[in-house]
Amino acid sequence: MSGLYIHVPFCESKCPYCAFASAPKRPGDEEKFLRAIEREISARRAGFDSLEGFETLYVGGGTPSVISVPAWRHVIEIIASSIKLARRAEVTVEANPGSLTDGHLELWRAWRVTRVSVGAQSFDDGELRFLGRVHDSAQAADAIESCLSAGFETSVDLMFGLPGQKLRDWAKTLKRALLPAPGHLSIYQLAIEDGVPFARKNLVLPDGYEQYRYAQWRLARAGYGQYEIASFARVRRESRHNLNYWDDGDYVGIGPSAWSNMDGRRSKNAPLLDVYSDMICSSGSAVVYEERLDPGPAARQAAVLALRTRRGIDWRSFADKHGKVFSDEVKKKLEKFPANLVVTDAKSTALTQAGFRVANKVWEDII
Ligand code: SF4
Structure with a gap:
């Protein structure tokens, strides 16, 4: 099995705990990104990277729903014209409540998207403000409802282990997330890497053990199986793309900062859009790191x-x-x-x- 990952390097604004390669869009960035991924895909085809028969496609980021609907049409044209997905491929797109629109959902539904992963993070407005999220809890609930009503398999991302977060706060967030009965939930503990704005704040983070244990108990009670350390799903709602990654399977990564893993060789693209785009346009490759482990x-x-x-x-x-x-x-x-x-x-x-x-x-x- 092999998967394809496309990294979208845009977000509405930068969350102060985030170390992913993403930034708000500047004028012209969207066009630059589209041109560059189109070139990377055609360069990989010319270089004999097999771009056929992918059983999963995952468009992540960043925030893929920050790309406008017209630009998304272009993304789909690029993929449809040059990449062959398997007949029953799982196609996932990440979306955030602040930028997801009915237009996105209609377009994705008309194409091949099967899953939407919604970055809700919390249903507590104070926690969302602390995390620097641009949406509130009502928008998060609306986004999940919209994805479910549009017929997508829907996953919800939540975050625990925030400073001062009580077990009852976390229990409320979980309860609210379960209300619309999404097929899949992922829970992540807040971790702060060097270099992000939160790292300068000397925050004291709880160890998160009790919250994690509570989530295991609560989600099992609600009918979700824990199939991975951070992932819970109803029967047959597991993410096939992520399972391939944990199985150490092959995957091709397109876009800034994307990792690829093919036949035991791992490589990473340049993380900054401008550098990625310049490298792709001049040489057809943006690989800045490569390794084959012993x-x-x-x-x-x-x-x-x-x-x-x-x-x-x-x-x-x-x-x-x-x-x-x-x-x-x-x-x-x-x-x-x-x-x-x-x-x-x-x-x-x-x-x-x-x-x-x-x-x-x-x-x-x-x-
Ligand atoms: S929305 Fe996600 S990717 Fe974007 S800055 Fe926030 S945490 Fe990072």
């Missing part, structure tokens, strides 16, 4: 990715891909964790729900 680190990294998921590591395919030596090495490290954290059957090893809560410790041990 067998040991590649095996350990694949193990950590697989352990993010409920299905965990399938030992036969792991040994086929990475060799028995590294398979045995990882297995031995996992054996020392108690059965309430790590569960092993005849074929595989996976983290339990309690194991997900301390996953960082398990990963540290493997790496």
